[in-house]
Amino acid sequence: MPRPDRSRAALIDTAAQLFRRQGYAATGINQILETADVKAGSLYHHFPNGKQELAAAVVESAGGDIERLLRRFLDSDAPVADIVNGWIDLLIAQLASDDRDGCPIEPIASESVNASPQVREASARAFAGWAAAVADRLRADGWSDGDAGQTALAVIALIEGALILSRIAGDDAALVSAKVAAATLLR
Template sequence: MPRGTETRQRMLDSAADLFHTQGYHATGLNQLVAAGGAPKGSLYFHFPGGKEQLAAEALEVSGERLGGVLRQLLEAAADPADAIATVVELLAKTLAESDFQRGCPIATVALDAAAESEAIRSACAGSYGAWHRTIADYLARQGIEPERAEALAVVALSSIEGALMLAKLNRDLAPMYAVGAHLRETYAKET
């Protein structure tokens, strides 16, 4: 990997981590540059649109990473009920292991800055849309009627996102476990 590409990727990775835990507005330019291990000029060299461009691209990276994990978990599960329960369990574990700092890698920034930046809104919507598509396509491949699979994917994504937020706010995984049990039961009835 060429040195400039390596620096750019390191900046994206560190920005994705900072935005995940702190949000957009609480993460400063100096912090982004320091975490990326690059001189300040590198930020504008690699991201001429500044912090907003870096955030949008970092969100895309975060969304793709979680999307890849989601696809792996779904495909490895015995059935849709086990699949969705495994997804919820992994997200709950990640949240707990981070001392309730690392919920959804997109939600913190979506709530913080999507209303004021089209680039950030679009990156957030793209990630959520890809996750929705992954779940709906998986459910359809499992024999669930496509329209119903679409609806179940919306319910799963919305429920999990809400549970992550409540768990993070209350520093308690109970919402995750409640949603996981409910989704498992719902998906078991569908297949």
């Protein structure tokens, strides 16, 4: 059993993997507890509101990690289109290694529309953060505020939509097509 100071991280890491692979509704608290090797008391100590609060923490953690990584890459001299291509290549590689993997927040985000306002809000903030990272770089490259924001949002929507289509189809065709479309958007 993890130490109490590690139980929160174990719960978030375990729930993140299960939610990403199975979705929010298909993942039960008992499965999370068993897989994380954590007692229910620890779950409710760290997340008094249970599964919804844990899911929101998963989204905030994964979304924040992706935004920080994206900003780090965007802080380079590489063209934005090349960075987005690399991001899509990473998603293609993840799907090739395990077709249950995809965006770490999309399965939770999609289900949260009806299941949890708390998770929905966390998901919206995460996606907005990713778009803001891209928009900030586009503005730094001389794009107008409006064009940068609109294009960044379109790039995130394109990637997320392509990832969903690729997971469903069981191949990377939509993601490969997204690379071409993203390059066109970012010209």
